[in-house]
Amino acid sequence: MAAPVYQPPPMPTDAEIERDVRRAKLGRIGGRTALYLTATAFALFAALPFAWMVLTVFKQNTDLYDPNLNPFLYNDPPTLQNIGYLFAQTEYATFIRNTLLVAVLVVIITLVAAVPAAYSLTRLAGRWGESLGIAIFLVYLVPPTLLFIPLSRVVADLGLRNSVWSLVVVYPSFTIPFCTWLLMGFFKSIPWDIEEQAMIDGYSRLGAIWRTVLPISIPGLLTVVVFSFALTMHEFVYALAFVTSSSQKTVSIGVTTELIRGDVYFWQSLMAAAALVAIPIALLYNAFLDRFIAGFTLGAVKG
Amino acid sequence: MTAGTPAADLVEERPSRYLLDRVGVLGPLLLLPTVVYIVALVGVPLVLALLYSLSDITVGDQSLDFVGLRNFQDAVGNATFQQALRNTFIFTLVSQVVVLILANILALVLSADFKGKRLVRFLILLPWTTPIALGALGWLWTLDNVYSPIDYVLRQLGLLGIGSPLGPRWEGTNALWLAQADLARLTVLTVHIWRTLPLATVILLAGLTAIPQDVKDAANVDGAGFFRQLFYIRIPLLLPIMAVAVLYGIVFTFTDMTVVFIITRGGPVDSTQVLASWAYFRGIEGGSLGQGAAIALFLFPVLVGVAAMMLRLARRTETV
Numbered sequence A: 001m002a003a004p005v006y007q008p009p010p011m012p013t014d015a016e017i018e019r020d021v022r023r024a025k026l027g028r029i030g031g032r033t034a035l036y037l038t039a040t041a042f043a044l045f046a047a048l049p050f051a052w053m054v055l056t057v058f059k060q061n062t063d064l065y066d067p068n069l070n071p072f073l074y075n076d077p078p079t080l081q082n083i084g085y086l087f088a089q090t091e092y093a094t095f096i097r098n099t100l101l102v103a104v105l106v107v108i109i110t111l112v113a114a115v116p117a118a119y120s121l122t123r124l125a126g127r128w129g130e131s132l133g134i135a136i137f138l139v140y141l142v143p144p145t146l147l148f149i150p151l152s153r154v155v156a157d158l159g160l161r162n163s164v165w166s167l168v169v170v171y172p173s174f175t176i177p178f179c180t181w182l183l184m185g186f187f188k189s190i191p192w193d194i195e196e197q198a199m200i201d202g203y204s205r206l207g208a209i210w211r212t213v214l215p216i217s218i219p220g221l222l223t224v225v226v227f228s229f230a231l232t233m234h235e236f237v238y239a240l241a242f243v244t245s246s247s248q249k250t251v252s253i254g255v256t257t258e259l260i261r262g263d264v265y266f267w268q269s270l271m272a273a274a275a276l277v278a279i280p281i282a283l284l285y286n287a288f289l290d291r292f293i294a295g296f297t298l299g300a301v302k303g
Numbered sequence B: 001m002t003a004g005t006p007a008a009d010l011v012e013e014r015p016s017r018y019l020l021d022r023v024g025v026l027g028p029l030l031l032l033p034t035v036v037y038i039v040a041l042v043g044v045p046l047v048l049a050l051l052y053s054l055s056d057i058t059v060g061d062q063s064l065d066f067v068g069l070r071n072f073q074d075a076v077g078n079a080t081f082q083q084a085l086r087n088t089f090i091f092t093l094v095s096q097v098v099v100l101i102l103a104n105i106l107a108l109v110l111s112a113d114f115k116g117k118r119l120v121r122f123l124i125l126l127p128w129t130t131p132i133a134l135g136a137l138g139w140l141w142t143l144d145n146v147y148s149p150i151d152y153v154l155r156q157l158g159l160l161g162i163g164s165p166l167g168p169r170w171e172g173t174n175a176l177w178l179a180q181a182d183l184a185r186l187t188v189l190t191v192h193i194w195r196t197l198p199l200a201t202v203i204l205l206a207g208l209t210a211i212p213q214d215v216k217d218a219a220n221v222d223g224a225g226f227f228r229q230l231f232y233i234r235i236p237l238l239l240p241i242m243a244v245a246v247l248y249g250i251v252f253t254f255t256d257m258t259v260v261f262i263i264t265r266g267g268p269v270d271s272t273q274v275l276a277s278w279a280y281f282r283g284i285e286g287g288s289l290g291q292g293a294a295i296a297l298f299l300f301p302v303l304v305g306v307a308a309m310m311l312r313l314a315r316r317t318e319t320v
Helices: A014-057 A081-089 A092-124 A128-139 A144-157 A164-170 A172-188 A192-200 A205-216 A218-234 A237-242 A251-258 A267-296 B006-013 B023-053 B070-077 B079-111 B117-129 B132-142 B149-156 B181-210 B213-221 B226-254 B258-263 B275-285 B289-297 B300-319
Strands: none
Touching: A014 A267, A014 B079, A014 B117, A014 B132, A014 B181, A081 A092, A081 A267, A092 A128, A092 A164, A092 A172, A092 A205, A092 A218, A092 A251, A092 B023, A128 A172, A128 B023, A128 B300, A144 A164, A144 A237, A144 B023, A144 B275, A144 B289, A164 A172, A164 A237, A172 A218, A172 A267, A172 B023, A192 A205, A205 A218, A218 A251, A218 A267, A237 A251, A237 B275, A251 A267, A251 B132, A267 B117, A267 B132, A267 B181, B023 B289, B070 B079, B070 B289, B079 B117, B079 B181, B079 B226, B079 B275, B117 B181, B132 B181, B132 B258, B181 B226, B181 B258, B213 B226, B226 B300, B258 B275, B275 B289
16 A cells, blocks of 8 residues: 555635634624623623612602602703702711721831831741731731621720721721732842942941932832722721710711611712712722732742 | 831931931831721720620610620521621622622723723713712712602513503502612612722723733734633632722622612611621610621621632732
8 A cells, every 4th residue: 555645735725714713703793792791791780780779869859759760861850959969968078978988097007017018028037027917917807897897895994986097097907917018029120239338338227227228219119009099988897896975086987877868869879979989999999909919929929 | 127228227327316206116117107096996995895794784884794695696586686697798799799700790891992881981981989978969869769760760661550461569650669678689789880890890991901901912923813812811810809899898888878878768678688787776876886786796707718819819819
């Protein structure tokens, strides 16, 4: 038997080429369509309550509280009255002020504790640093719902019962662990030589940190500021358990415990209260997303 | 790591002019505020929680009288507790299975380039960036007993109202999402999926983009199609990061009380109660701190398990 001789495959005819190109095009169009449909479906699911929230804010009573009207349209002209009412007739402004006060102080406490801790763990603690860092990070996973009952007693013993200051004291217990972990990632990426050089030039270690490490880490510090600010805005359980009088409440609990009222004709202002907080935080998060994620992925993924 | 680097040796050999330049002094000193904070406001309360759960402490009578395991026995014997325990596990397991599937799809979608991607990403992140309490408030209004826009759509589609093909309980003008036990549970489950999906997605997305380009190129050259690449490259390489994503989801869902507290208050008739919310209602609103602490402690074993797995994952990424 003769050895098989290599036979080149027959050249495709023009018609065949045309068919293949058409199929590939169709496949790509199909793929793109599936992509857009999936993206739209997910976006709708995620945005549904927010879309309804924002639509509601500008509706008039006669429009909103008529179940026969199409809720997705403005059957009556949109109005800004509901937002005005929220600020003039409710304690929303107080809630905002309390929240900002707590957030700013918590950010400061967090920076004061987490920056030195992260530096110490990355530069001074040797091979214990990483393990200790992970241990501190795990503290972030201890939930408020496990601690709020004993903490309510601790808060009372400190004389801070029913005061916004109780939150200033307690919130850093969850912002410091995560922020220490975030900062460790930043400090690790700064070369030793820079502060070495500063110390050889005669600065003390603290001086070197102040003049070299901190300026370089400003993006990291900013991430910490934004993250602890956001965590403070998010917190609900401690605030609910520790604070009962409305003048001391933060937005999360003020809006959901004081402003949900028996009479239904108030949902527009309520939704305005939620949307006015949700949208700025969302913008902040988006700006710092990659850095947060680098922290959440335990350093497995560099952003 | 420190001992080996020449830079560190240089510092330690240099005679220190300041006490604070000594690594042995400065290191612990810088760590002190953080350690004090964690011990005082996490460690101490954790111990207190244990003590409370073994005592008869109430809001009115704050003396710690040891009562053994009575709080745990009382808790376990209570029908609402059993419901809460069941709900907590079901909400967590089901929501995280769904989130894992959806997050994989969504991460693939977001890793492609398309018009309007930034807007889609912004919208998809909203449930995570918004304070849970306010997001839950949005759902409460979206599922309102009378004015729910979802009900309106269902009515227009003919799925709600007299002659509904879905059965007799859909024949009213409203679905009453929060007034019936099974629909209320479905609602809580959906809200948990809704709010944990974004974080899982962005974590997976970070993992996807971290897959080295040469691996993808090699697969393409070898002629691996979409599904082959999915099952032989993406999923195996993403497994550790998927585990991280799911662990966060488990912690956030398992320990959450906000969603239930705002949307259903545990109702109707305690049918959506979870461990955390039940601990709140017994411990803070009911004033029985010991009972509440005992109920909350049932969260602890699962958290320890999650922490152990996180530790293993972190170790693994450290050595890579």
